[in-house]
Amino acid sequence: MADKVNETLSSEQIKLQAQEQKHLDGVVEKLKHRENQLDKKIKRTQAEEQGINKTFFDDVKLNYGSDTTNMETALSIHQQQQLLLERNNSWRSAEEEKVTVQRLEQNPYFARVDFHEHGEPRKEKIYIGLSSFTDDKGKFLIYDWRAPISSIYYEGKLGEVTYNTPDGEQTVDLSLKRQFLIKDDQIQSMFDTTETIGDQMLLEVLGEKSTPQMKSIVTTIQKEQNQIIRDTDADLLFVQGAAGSGKTSAVLQRVAFLLYRYRGNLSASQVIMFSPNQLFNDYVENVLPELGEQNMVQMTYGQFVGRRVPHLDIQSLNEQFEAEKTETQKQIINLKSSLAFFKALQAYAVHLEKADMRFKDIKFKGKVYYSKQKIKEIYYSFNENYHLGNRLDGTKEKLIRSLNHRIDKETKSDWVQEAVQNLSQDDLQKMYTTVDQEFNSGDDEFKFLARQVVVQQLESVHRAINKNQFLNSRAQYLNFLRMIPKLLDLSNYGLDEAQWTAEVERVKTHLKAHEMSMPDISAYLFLYDQITGKHGNRDIHFIFIDEIQDYTPFQLAYLKYNFPKARFTMLGDLNQAIFTKDASEDLLDQIQTLFSGEKIKVVQLTRSYRSTQPITDFTKAILKNGQEIAAFDRQGPLPNIVLAKDEPQLLTDILAQLAQNDAQEMSTAIITKTLAQSEQLQQDLKDRGHDITLIRSENQRLAAGDIVIPSYLAKGLEFDAIIAYDLSAENYHAEDERQLVYTIASRAMHTLTITAQNQLTPLLADVPQTLYTQGVTSVVAND
Numbered sequence: 001m002a003d004k005v006n007e008t009l010s011s012e013q014i015k016l017q018a019q020e021q022k023h024l025d026g027v028v029e030k031l032k033h034r035e036n037q038l039d040k041k042i043k044r045t046q047a048e049e050q051g052i053n054k055t056f057f058d059d060v061k062l063n064y065g066s067d068t069t070n071m072e073t074a075l076s077i078h079q080q081q082q083l084l085l086e087r088n089n090s091w092r093s094a095e096e097e098k099v100t101v102q103r104l105e106q107n108p109y110f111a112r113v114d115f116h117e118h119g120e121p122r123k124e125k126i127y128i129g130l131s132s133f134t135d136d137k138g139k140f141l142i143y144d145w146r147a148p149i150s151s152i153y154y155e156g157k158l159g160e161v162t163y164n165t166p167d168g169e170q171t172v173d174l175s176l177k178r179q180f181l182i183k184d185d186q187i188q189s190m191f192d193t194t195e196t197i198g199d200q201m202l203l204e205v206l207g208e209k210s211t212p213q214m215k216s217i218v219t220t221i222q223k224e225q226n227q228i229i230r231d232t233d234a235d236l237l238f239v240q241g242a243a244g245s246g247k248t249s250a251v252l253q254r255v256a257f258l259l260y261r262y263r264g265n266l267s268a269s270q271v272i273m274f275s276p277n278q279l280f281n282d283y284v285e286n287v288l289p290e291l292g293e294q295n296m297v298q299m300t301y302g303q304f305v306g307r308r309v310p311h312l313d314i315q316s317l318n319e320q321f322e323a324e325k326t327e328t329q330k331q332i333i334n335l336k337s338s339l340a341f342f343k344a345l346q347a348y349a350v351h352l353e354k355a356d357m358r359f360k361d362i363k364f365k366g367k368v369y370y371s372k373q374k375i376k377e378i379y380y381s382f383n384e385n386y387h388l389g390n391r392l393d394g395t396k397e398k399l400i401r402s403l404n405h406r407i408d409k410e411t412k413s414d415w416v417q418e419a420v421q422n423l424s425q426d427d428l429q430k431m432y433t434t435v436d437q438e439f440n441s442g443d444d445e446f447k448f449l450a451r452q453v454v455v456q457q458l459e460s461v462h463r464a465i466n467k468n469q470f471l472n473s474r475a476q477y478l479n480f481l482r483m484i485p486k487l488l489d490l491s492n493y494g495l496d497e498a499q500w501t502a503e504v505e506r507v508k509t510h511l512k513a514h515e516m517s518m519p520d521i522s523a524y525l526f527l528y529d530q531i532t533g534k535h536g537n538r539d540i541h542f543i544f545i546d547e548i549q550d551y552t553p554f555q556l557a558y559l560k561y562n563f564p565k566a567r568f569t570m571l572g573d574l575n576q577a578i579f580t581k582d583a584s585e586d587l588l589d590q591i592q593t594l595f596s597g598e599k600i601k602v603v604q605l606t607r608s609y610r611s612t613q614p615i616t617d618f619t620k621a622i623l624k625n626g627q628e629i630a631a632f633d634r635q636g637p638l639p640n641i642v643l644a645k646d647e648p649q650l651l652t653d654i655l656a657q658l659a660q661n662d663a664q665e666m667s668t669a670i671i672t673k674t675l676a677q678s679e680q681l682q683q684d685l686k687d688r689g690h691d692i693t694l695i696r697s698e699n700q701r702l703a704a705g706d707i708v709i710p711s712y713l714a715k716g717l718e719f720d721a722i723i724a725y726d727l728s729a730e731n732y733h734a735e736d737e738r739q740l741v742y743t744i745a746s747r748a749m750h751t752l753t754i755t756a757q758n759q760l761t762p763l764l765a766d767v768p769q770t771l772y773t774q775g776v777t778s779v780v781a782n783d
């Protein structure tokens with residue numbers, strides 16, 4: 001496209017481009033000059049550091065005569081260390097700057113804006129790039145895209161534009177917005193725009209082929225995305241965005257923005273992003289480093305809870321997704337996912353201050369050392385001002401004190417006498433505090449050793465106390481579940497007591513086998529946190545949650561509890577609730593309750609950038625009463641529905657479509673509903689002589705090229721071409737699978753093929769026939 005634009009350049013434009021090229025040459029020269037200077041600085045300071053290191057002790061006045069000379073020596077060492085540290089910092093920061101300069105050399109800037117400050121006669125002209133760069137006199141040659149003034153590039157049209165600065169709002173008069181495509185220090189093309197970022201550049205970016213790694217979008221951030229990226233006000237920023245509307249992209253640029261805006265007060269380790277699965281983590285991991293920032297902490301909710309209960313087998317993504325559920329099970333899950341369940345647990349915790357704590361005996365050498373009755377007695381011996389956490393601390397303190405008393409007593413028991421006599425020379429040496437420890441008498445020595453032996457042996461009791469091993473967490477959780485009919489109204493969830501009792505028994509059986517389902521694990525941990533008085537991690541400043549529609553209100557409440565000081569950004573598409581399905585509908589209401597009294601901002605992104613217009617129009621028609629979606633005007637072939645009469649025919653159709661996509665150099669993902677189908681399909685294709693990568697687990701790496709992947713792992717990802725596997729009436733029939741079909745179809749960037757055996761799923765029955773072709777393999781690729 002750049003060529004097409006160049007072909008039609010007028011002489012005026014050619015002149016303008018030559019002027020810009022001259023400016024660019026000047027900036028590149030200065031960047032190279034700076035790199036040179038930095039190289040010299042790095043070499044010099046490293047040499048100085050080595051020099052200081054070599055002569056360190058020659059230069060230090062080693063003098064250990066008197067107190068004053070000792071002091072002088074210490075001072076002298078300190079001075080030398082300071083010198084070393086200074087040199088070290090100096091070359092390290094020069095190295096860092098060099099990396100930035102080198103990144104800028106690759107692509108110094110992507111935009112220029114001209115504007116007048118209000119009341120100032122002089123026109124200003126600034127260039128915007130990935131980082132700031134000043135010349136030797138401190139004049140800005142490039143502004144960081146995150147600098148306050150750069151916002152005007154993304155914010156509005158020409159004319160009056162307001163932008164936020166740390167000191168409040170500023171207004172300028174914007175007279176020019178120019179975009180550049182620069183490669184190897186040459187301007188490939190440039191566009192002046194009158195609208196927000198010209199569609200031309202966006203079209204070019206979006207028309208590119210997919211990559212196994214997500215790319216940054218700084219050059220073409222859209223106005224509404226910019227609002228998400230630069231928000232510094234909201235305690236909760238909630239983004240509802242259609243599939244492909246750039247939620248994930250916006251959030252990654254937002255992390256980069258926040259790290260810049262709060263530089264010095266915020267580090268990447270204080271930002272956590274919760275993502276749908278590990279594959280997705282890999283997919284996005286390059287974006288921040290590309291922007292010159294460190295990656296934030298990334299994890300899935302499963303990982304977040306799983307690491308705290310290594311002994312329990314938690315339901316995997318696959319099990320969660322594929323488990324067939326009865327109506328009662330669905331209702332139980334609904335209950336356990338609710339805020340009411342969260343509150344019931346808090347109420348139960350208050351009740352525990354008075355009664356019903358469950359303890360385990362602490363044993364020593366197979367015998368009860370502190371009985372659970374004794375522990376319970378201590379626990380409830382404190383007055384009513386003691387809350388759960390204090391009670392536990394108080395109990396532990398008392399137990400430790402009692403243990404110390406018992407150590408003295410225990411030293412006189414027979415087993416200790418015997419153990420001391422049997423100590424080897426080696427054991428003895430380890431026990432003495434100094435090699436030649438002296439004692440007044442043999443008796444004293446014996447007492448000393450006996451005490452050491454007892455302390456060593458009783459270490460297990462000590463540990464049991466310290467590590468709360470006397471808490472009977474599992475029995476406690478079951479007790480909480482049994483109490484539920486008293487704490488909330490089961491009939492609100494369409495359940496009766498008998499069904500609930502059966503559920504408690506089910507949880508008990510699973511616990512015996514060390515297994516737990518996802519809804520239980522959060523409640524189990526929250527209960528433990530209540531009992532231990534844990535108040536969460538106050539050091540985390542920002543929490544991002546992607547694909548929020550797959551979280552339950554309980555999980556979100558639990559995350560909020562865990563990160564009490566954090567500001568939350570939640571992104572999702574209520575149309576894509578593939579785990580929580582209908583329950584996601586009132587999620588936003590529930591979240592608002594969670595953040596009541598705090599600043600909430602809700603932003604909607606409706607334009608879908610991932611897919612061509614025909615694909616977006618088709619996917620939009622799958623949904624009934626869904627959230628708003630607008631297509632981006634990028635053309636391509638209509639989605640194609642291929643019906644096969646039987647399985648061999650289905651395979652033949654898939655192979656034909658794969659061949660066609662390959663010929664157009666598009667990578668294809670065949671998305672099946674379940675993992676079993678993916679495995680079968682991979683084998684069937686192999687039998688037909690076609691090898692294809694199977695993504696079976698989230699812990700795999702995404703490879704370039706064609707893949708087969710089950711639906712729940714394709715979340716958040718995108719591919720040039722999608723083949724939706726067997727969207728037949730038999731495979732997809734339940735109304736609550738509509739969102740799943742939408743999620744699958746909306747992964748496609750350029751081509752979408754729907755295959756089905758026999759009869760097409762009724763979920764597509766209402767899609768107008770004008771929105772797709774049927775029976776033929778699609779022909780035209782995106783130009």
Ligand SMILES: Nc1ncnc2c1ncn2[C@@H]1O[C@H](COP(=O)(O)OP(=O)(O)OP(=O)(O)O)[C@@H](O)[C@H]1O
Nearest residue numbers: 217220221222243244245246247248249609610716
């Ligand atoms: N402003 C933009 N400039 C260029 N590309 C963009 C822009 N916004 C979004 N895109 C592209 O659109 C595609 C979809 O973006 P992204 O994955 O962030 O959307 P999403 O809303 O998280 O989608 P989903 O909910 O379906 O996972 C990506 O390829 C992204 O690079």
